[in-house]
Amino acid sequence: MGLTRRIGIVATLCLATAGTAQTGTGIVHYGGAQVLFTWTLESKTDGDRLPLYTCDNECEGKKHAKHEACDRSCDKKCPRERSTHYLLSFNAPETVVDLGEGEKAPSRSHLLTMGDDYSKFGMPRDAAISAALRAFKNKARESLGKPEDDDFVSKCWNQTPCSSSTAFVNSIKVVYRIDYELVAVENGQITERGPKRTLRWALHTVPPLAKDRRITTSEPAVSCACEVVQKEPSETGFLPGFLNEEEFAFIEENGTKRPVTGQQLAAAVSDISVQNMNRVVFTIGAGQPTKFFVPAGWELECTSGNGQDVQLQEDLWITVMPWPQRVQAFLAPVTIRTLCLEIEEPEPTPAMKYRFRPPSTPAFARLARGVRGSSFRGPWDQARLWVATDYATYAKMRQVLLPAPSRRTFLYEMYVAAKALAFSPTDPRADAVMEISLLTEPKNDLAAGAWLLTQHLGKNAKRTADWLRTNAATFHPLFSDPSAVPYVSYLAKTAAATETDDGVLAAIRLLTDCIPADKRAVVAADGNSEQVAFTIMSTSSATAATVILDWLEKTKPSYTSSVCLNVSPTLPESVQARARALATSSGTKSQP
DSSP: OOEEEEOOHHHHHHHHHOOOOSEEEEEEEETTEEEEEEEEEEEEEEEEEEEEEEEEEOBOOSSOSSGGGOOGGGBOOOSOSEEEEEGGGSOOOOEEEEOTTSSSSOOSHHHHHHHHHHHHTTOOHHHHHHHHHHHHHHHHGGGGOOOOOOEEEEEOOOOSTTEEEEEEEEEEEEEEEEEEEEEEEETTEEEEEEEEEEEEEEEEEOOSSGGGOOEEEOOOEEOOOSSOOOOOOSSTTOOTTTSSSSOOOEEEETTEEEEOOHHHHHHHEEEEEEEETTEEEEEEOBSSSEEEEEOBTBEEEEOSTTOOOEEEOSOEEEEEBOHHHHHHHHTSOEEEEEEESOTTSOOOOTTSOEEEEOOSSHHHHHHHHHHTTOSOOOHHHHHHHHHHHHOOOHHHHHHHOSSOOOHHHHHHHHHHHHHTTSSOTTSTTHHHHSOGGGGGSTTOOHHHHHHHHHHHHHHHHHHHHHHHHHTGGGGGGGGGSTTHHHHHHHHHHHHHTTOSHHHHHHHHHHHTTTSOGGGHHHHHTSHHHHHHHHGGGTOOOHHHHHHHHHHHHHHOOTTHHHHHTTOOTTSOHHHHHHHHHHHHHTTOOOOO
């Protein structure tokens, strides 16, 4: 398989001492209210496989007439010949789901009820729910054992030409029953009791213990560009283009639909004239009355010269008519919008010859399908595709694309391409594209900025935290616009969510050095900043907790005392004592 596992001595020692608790109790402080709770482990089952990385033999095409004749010589070199992947830096989806009364219809009804209870006690709903969930997760995860580091060295294991294979890690689903009661406390005494309630809660995560993790690889999925290939429908009654993520070209004739072949398409279209990188004109042939459908995402391959290959951005419907009706049809050729697939190649001209080709990858086709109905077109569309196909940097984009998109738009379209799995942040070529300085663009999209920061933290959290310190002043101009407050606080929340020392340090630098002094209190009051403070409830790192306490001590946001009363019990006593002292000095006495 080409995968080897390396587990350090520390991980081996952790195996012998991992916790096996099945139940436990806890308490959540929030202002004058507390949540008293007991958790019980109900079940632990296998979850879905989570993709880690791919071994990709991308077919460059134009070499073999049939895929059966293909070998690795028609493929690009796999970019992951040898690299190390750390599971704890892998951003696996760790989700909390309120299961309600059963597992078939998850909802947030119980959490909303908890929020209503808090509101009746004068507490803010969303912040209180978040504090409670962090405490529940911190306590319940003790049943799974302390997370161990683990890394996998991958080599190229996929030897099948024109194909890709994905490595997966298994996940687990753990279900807990949480019985809780909300009470009001004043001067150390319970003055009011809320209703007792029960929450069934599911945690989906990568197994924390190395011995429980399994790395598997998928069968190679062939995507050959050497010949025009059309797959058969996968089930009876399947209507290509409507019931599956992958859309198929098809023929509709005499009330039936069937997959189309390359020869049939060539007969239906008598001429393909690619006018430029953004427009192609099809001249329709004549013959038996038939209707053809070619979905957005299909490509036109240049078969003469070195002209750019292009991708259809709209669905193409072709109606072939008998000869007597063909004369009028010639007066109305079909024009379709296109985008260029190769940034380095010359722009197409009408003199170049082209032929149809299925999408190079399902991901590239996904990008076209996502915008085919859009009325708004611009350079951002081409930027998105070039990021995916050529890993084009912004500097390169500015040289060849006029008008060039803004850096903010470039970041957003890179994020869109990554969400469509058309751009891989782990590809070595991605490093030059994902410039961390893009974080400092005005009015950045929150999700795009958080995604970029997450990628840099995952690759090298210390280097990212150092960059934020050195370049902190470049964020200051953003605060001429009110949108900078939620943006920077959201970045900080994203960094703290890694629960690593350097991630928390990066979060605090975003909330201090990267903000003008007169704006820091405003940002600290934002709900995302409060989430940063909540990290102290789950971290076992004295370093991370100390950084957060330093920030709380200087800024003194309104939630300081509540956070300091809920620090993780796994922290050293000296850190817990400092937190209690800070809670007291912030106006709240320690509760029993």
